Amino acid sequence: xxxxxxxxxxxxxxxxxxxxxxxxxxxxxxxxxxxxxxxxxxxxxxxxxxxxxxxxxxxxxxxxxxxxxxxxxxxxxxxxxxxxxxxxxxxxxxxxxxxxxxxxxxxxxxxxxxxxxxxxxxxxxxxxxxxxxxxxxxxxxxxxxxxxxxxxxxxxx
Numbered sequence: 001x002x003x004x005x006x007x008x009x010x011x012x013x014x015x016x017x018x019x020x021x022x023x024x025x026x027x028x029x030x031x032x033x034x035x036x037x038x039x040x041x042x043x044x045x046x047x048x049x050x051x052x053x054x055x056x057x058x059x060x061x062x063x064x065x066x067x068x069x070x071x072x073x074x075x076x077x078x079x080x081x082x083x084x085x086x087x088x089x090x091x092x093x094x095x096x097x098x099x100x101x102x103x104x105x106x107x108x109x110x111x112x113x114x115x116x117x118x119x120x121x122x123x124x125x126x127x128x129x130x131x132x133x134x135x136x137x138x139x140x141x142x143x144x145x146x147x148x149x150x151x152x153x154x155x156x157x
Contacts, residue, residue, distance in 0.1 A: 049114035052088065052137075056117070060149055063121060063141045069113045070135035079130045079139055081123065087116040088137060122146070 052067040072090035080087045090113040119141060127142035
């Protein structure tokens with residue numbers, strides 16, 4: 001009796017599983033499209049936006065949103081605020097091979113970033129600022145005047 005190597009995950013089985021999952025769970029596969037093992041497969045969407053990770057900090061007079069957007073140039077960052085929703089967008093220019101040669105493996109891509117979040121307080125839309133430094137986008141949204149705490153001086157009656 002001779003032993004044969006058996007692998008459940010041969011190329012044909014993986015392709016069949018991919019087809020099944022793409023039919024059943026298309027939204028869940030958006031995350032899988034980011035993983036390096038899936039990067040070079042034909043027919044995969046490399047242009048789907050990536051949702052940047054964020055921190056939201058509320059202070060007495062402002063809300064600060066910080067989003068990681070590595071590789072985005074200042075000119076390619078876009079911040080909009082409408083209807084209480086802050087939308088952050090950014091694009092990375094396509095990485096090109098340096099010098100000549102055949103690319104053997106590629107994980108870097110030129111996918112856009114996009115994330116929208118509802119700001120839970122009233123904001124003075126005229127006093128929103130944004131800065132991008134070292135891949136960290138910081139958006140400062142000043143609270144509307146009526147939301148700021150006011151010190152009331154007590155006088156003698």
